[in-house]
Every structure is written in C-alpha cells, then in structure tokens.
Amino acid sequence: MISIVIPVHDRKEYTRQCLTCLFAQTYRNFQIVIVDDGSTDGTAEMISQQFPSVVVLKGDGNLWWTEATNWGIRYAQKGVDKRDENFVLTLNDDTRVAPDYLQTMLDAYRKHKPCLIGSVSVDSDNPEKLEYAGAIFELYTAGGHHLSEDYNSSYRELAARTSYLESHSLPGRGTLIPMEVFDRIGLFDSKKYIHYMSDIEFSVRARKAGYRLIVNVPSVVYEYVEATGIQVERKISLKDFINGFTSIKSPTNLKVRYHFAIDHSKTKVLYFCFDIARICTGFLLRKVRLLKPL
Structure with a gap:
C-alpha cells in the first residue's frame, strides 16, 4: 500500500489537477491523504464532490508543510497492514505525473532497496528543462552542486545517459519512503523546520541510518515552478x-x-x-x- 500524503492550502485548481493525475495511475494499491491546512477557497468541498474516496484531514492554517505532512503520515501509520509492503509518498499539489508514475517508483525501490526513491523534476511548461535530479554536497564548507548541472539541465540528456542517480538528499516533492523508515528515525522535524528543509533534513537522517537516496530517472514530476x-x-x-x-x-x-x-x-x-x-x-x-x- 502506498499512502500519498499531500498538504494543501488555497490552491484548489492545482489540487484538482494533481488528484486527477493520481486517479489515472496504472498501479492501484494506494490511498490519498490530503491535509487541508485551513483552505478558504472550497478545496475540501471540491474534493468531497469529485474525489470522495480521498481522505481529507483539516488543519487550522498553522501546520505548514512539515506538520501537515506529519499528520498525513500518522494517519497512514494507523491503518498499516504488516503483511504488505507499506510506503508513504510525499507530494505537493502543484505537480502532475504520468499514469505509470507510481509503478516506476515501486520498480525502482525493489531494484535498489533498502532506499528512499526520489523523482526527477521538470518544468511543466517546458518538460525538456530539468529542474531537479538530486544533489551532492559536503558538510564542512557547504560546498556541492545540483546533479542537473551535470546534464546541462536537459531531461533528454539525462535519460539518454542513465536510469538513476544517487543523491545526498531528497525533497518532499515526490519521494517514496518505506514505512519502516519512520519507525527507525522518526517523522519530519516540525519544530526546527516548519516549512522548508524538513524534507532535506529528513532524507539526510535516513541516509545516515543506511538508506540509499535514489533519484529514479523514469519517475518524472512535472512541476509548476512559479507556484513554488x-x-x-x-x-x-x-x-x-x-x-x-x-x-x-x-x-x-x-x-x-x-x-x-x-x-x-x-x-x-x-x-x-x-x-x-x-x-x-x-x-x-x-x-x-x-x-x-x-
């Protein structure tokens, strides 16, 4: 089972198109948990009417990305069937994905486990433009670089040269996390990292605990970059x-x-x-x- 956790706030149309993509997936063993953190634009009502199987947890507008994501993870943990492979997929609503997205993520996990699987990110308006493909950094002088630079920010070039990359961190925008990881290292740190960098910090902790951080090239997230x-x-x-x-x-x-x-x-x-x-x-x-x- 994949529990897809998506925090949202007042972006009804982005949320609608994201959910539409997810319900078109070829892999069907998933649930979607939307954490609506105080939306006033009718997001919850739209989901109830158009996507009634989606779980909606309502916040008061003060959760931000990190604690909203933790809410979704805690909900998913309560319904875990220990006999299954169980995952959380963290995702943002300002994205769209192809119908085989979940299947490519699972295939990559089974090939590289134990690991977390991250997604390649491209510009939704210009899918050839590679926005993210992992990062390399060192922890002495804050040096490093984005791996997309090694491929001239071209998704076509990246796909022609490799099927995956190993990264030093992963963002929350399309990362598949085995449920066991939360048992081992805890949830996202919402006290120190309210909105940004909690995903990076979490993945660094996971890497320290022995999990590889794999960016799977066929798993593409089309990102609305101006909304980020x-x-x-x-x-x-x-x-x-x-x-x-x-x-x-x-x-x-x-x-x-x-x-x-x-x-x-x-x-x-x-x-x-x-x-x-x-x-x-x-x-x-x-x-x-x-x-x-x-």
Whole structure:
C-alpha cells in the first residue's frame, strides 16, 4: 500500500489537477491523504464532490508543510497492514505525473532497496528543462552542486545517459519512503523546520541510518515552478532576497539554515557562515549577469 500524503492550502485548481493525475495511475494499491491546512477557497468541498474516496484531514492554517505532512503520515501509520509492503509518498499539489508514475517508483525501490526513491523534476511548461535530479554536497564548507548541472539541465540528456542517480538528499516533492523508515528515525522535524528543509533534513537522517537516496530517472514530476515558494535562484528583488532570511516560506530562512548546520554539518557555525556566504554570493552573481549588456 502506498499512502500519498499531500498538504494543501488555497490552491484548489492545482489540487484538482494533481488528484486527477493520481486517479489515472496504472498501479492501484494506494490511498490519498490530503491535509487541508485551513483552505478558504472550497478545496475540501471540491474534493468531497469529485474525489470522495480521498481522505481529507483539516488543519487550522498553522501546520505548514512539515506538520501537515506529519499528520498525513500518522494517519497512514494507523491503518498499516504488516503483511504488505507499506510506503508513504510525499507530494505537493502543484505537480502532475504520468499514469505509470507510481509503478516506476515501486520498480525502482525493489531494484535498489533498502532506499528512499526520489523523482526527477521538470518544468511543466517546458518538460525538456530539468529542474531537479538530486544533489551532492559536503558538510564542512557547504560546498556541492545540483546533479542537473551535470546534464546541462536537459531531461533528454539525462535519460539518454542513465536510469538513476544517487543523491545526498531528497525533497518532499515526490519521494517514496518505506514505512519502516519512520519507525527507525522518526517523522519530519516540525519544530526546527516548519516549512522548508524538513524534507532535506529528513532524507539526510535516513541516509545516515543506511538508506540509499535514489533519484529514479523514469519517475518524472512535472512541476509548476512559479507556484513554488520564494525562488532564490530566479529573478527576485534585493528586498525580496533580504526578506527571505526571515520568511517561513523561504528556503534561505536563517533559523532553518542554522538548525541544519548545527544538526548535521561537521563544522557547525562555520558551516552556517559558509552556507549564507554562498547564498549571498550566488544572488549577487545573478544580479551582475543581469546587468551585463547583451
């Protein structure tokens, strides 16, 4: 059984199209658990009318991604049949997937286990553009890179060269997690990582516990990139960049980056300083490139 856990908040149309894709899957042994964290746009009513088999758990708007996902996992844990293979698939509603998506994830798990299986992410409006294919990093000076760079951000090139990649972390946007992992390392940390980086932190813990982190190339998530939080790697203003250091919706939130440095890096505060310096340098370099004449 795969329990698909999706936190949602006021994105009814994204939620509708995501659910439509999931109900078209060739693999059928799954349940969908939507955690509706205080939506006011009729999301819960739409799900009840159009997808009545979907479980809807209602929050008050203060769960954010991490605790909303934990709610869904706890619900799934209560109904586990120990005789089956049981998984949680974490997914965001601003995505769509092909009908064979779940089957490709399971096939990859059975080939590489014990492991977590992550998805390749591409731009929904330009599926050739590779958005994510894993990451490599070291825990001393915050160095590393996105594996998509090794394939010129081209999904076609990636698919032609390999069927999977091994990563140092995995995002919550399409990751298949064996239920046993939660028993071994716990749930996502909603105290230190309210919204961003809880997925990365969780996968780092899983890797430390001996689970491989595999990005399966045939398992593609089509991502609506403009709907995803604060994008520090895109064209944002200096004001937005600075505000990102304190925003819950930002992956550059200083408290979150500090917690990760203390929890997992080899050099603690030094790593944190390197990490923030890297983020600031990257932003400045992108601004300089934009100022250069064509």
